[in-house]
Amino acid sequence: MNQPSVGAGWLSPSRAWRLIECPASVQPVAGNGPGAATDQEVNTGTLAHRALERWIRAEGYRAGDPKAALAEAADACAAELPGGPPSSWRVSRARLVARGMSLVDLIGQRMPAQVLSEVKLQDDDLRLRGQLDLLLLGDDIVVVDLKTQTLLDEGLPEWVQFQLTLYAHLIEKIYGDLPARVEVFSLNRGRIDVPITKETLRDARGALAMARAANPSHAKPSREACQFCARRLECEPHWEVAMRWRNTDALEGAVVRVEEATTGVAAVLLEGLAGRAWASGIPTDLIAAATPGQMLRLVRVHHVGVGADRVALWRWRRLSAGGVGTLSE
Numbered sequence: 001m002n003q004p005s006v007g008a009g010w011l012s013p014s015r016a017w018r019l020i021e022c023p024a025s026v027q028p029v030a031g032n033g034p035g036a037a038t039d040q041e042v043n044t045g046t047l048a049h050r051a052l053e054r055w056i057r058a059e060g061y062r063a064g065d066p067k068a069a070l071a072e073a074a075d076a077c078a079a080e081l082p083g084g085p086p087s088s089w090r091v092s093r094a095r096l097v098a099r100g101m102s103l104v105d106l107i108g109q110r111m112p113a114q115v116l117s118e119v120k121l122q123d124d125d126l127r128l129r130g131q132l133d134l135l136l137l138g139d140d141i142v143v144v145d146l147k148t149q150t151l152l153d154e155g156l157p158e159w160v161q162f163q164l165t166l167y168a169h170l171i172e173k174i175y176g177d178l179p180a181r182v183e184v185f186s187l188n189r190g191r192i193d194v195p196i197t198k199e200t201l202r203d204a205r206g207a208l209a210m211a212r213a214a215n216p217s218h219a220k221p222s223r224e225a226c227q228f229c230a231r232r233l234e235c236e237p238h239w240e241v242a243m244r245w246r247n248t249d250a251l252e253g254a255v256v257r258v259e260e261a262t263t264g265v266a267a268v269l270l271e272g273l274a275g276r277a278w279a280s281g282i283p284t285d286l287i288a289a290a291t292p293g294q295m296l297r298l299v300r301v302h303h304v305g306v307g308a309d310r311v312a313l314w315r316w317r318r319l320s321a322g323g324v325g326t327l328s329e
């Protein structure tokens with residue numbers, strides 16, 4: 001019996017956007033494709049969400065010193081992590097604490113029962129459900145979504161606008177009215193107003209309906225869609241084009257030689273279609289079983305330049321991922 005496609009099932013606003021960008025990206029990951037963000041990245045974003053939730057639930061916005069209360073919530077969440085917070089947390093924490101005070105203004109005189117965090121919202125008809133970071137009730141409904149990714153200073157990315165439009169739709173579905181305000185709370189930019197109109201709502205619903213009707217195996221590789229896709233290492237349509245992208249962050253080749261350092265990292269010489277390449281700084285446990293001739297794929301790696309004998313030089317970075325051995329050649 002055929003399994004229903006993931007695109008026909010329940011979607012969160014973020015997965016709905018992925019479905020629009022590339023229907024194949026929301027299918028289950030097969031094989032050994034470790035293409036998702038590393039634990040370190042997940043922990044930084046997750047920590048910021050946990051800290052904000054803790055602060056709201058403790059009514060820290062009503063404290064004598066709301067900023068100190070937010071710092072306390074952030075430190076308490078970080079202290080719960082075995083091994084401590086990731087190095088990137090220091091900057092995110094500082095931004096959260098500094099910009100969090102603008103939320104105190106937004107919350108205003110609302111009672112605690114009107115200030116809700118991590119609110120589950122669901123539309124059975126559209127099979128859409130999401131968890132909203134902050135929902136303010138009262139005379140006006142206000143929707144706030146925390147974004148921990150760095151947002152550039154020019155408008156808002158399309159995917160952010162789309163996700164917030166779907167949250168506005170969920171609010172209208174549940175409360176009968178569109179929110180009076182929809183905002184992104186960006187760690188690097190602070191509060192950003194997201195205009196929602198009848199037209200943007202109609203367009204978002206239409207785009208979602210079209211994406212659901214699309215062939216679920218249709219892969220639409222693009223640098224933006226593929227960058228953090230969990231299927232990236234195994235996705236052949238991606239590998240057919242990714243090596244030709246301008247400023248690509250993907251590298252594929254047959255292992256020629258592995259040189260291990262004593263520091264837990266290794267350098268690998270690869271033979272690829274574009275010639276030979278050295279990739280350095282790779283965790284040794286990733287390539288512990290690699291033998292000459294096996295295929296190695298790396299994503300989110302940095303092209304450093306060209307070395308002797310025109311060998312390309314690449315470097316593993318904090319968000320890099322890779323797979324070896326079981327990948328097709």
Ligand code: SF4
Binds near residue numbers: 025221
């Ligand atoms: S890697 Fe790219 S093309 Fe492949 S499923 Fe993911 S988003 Fe689609």
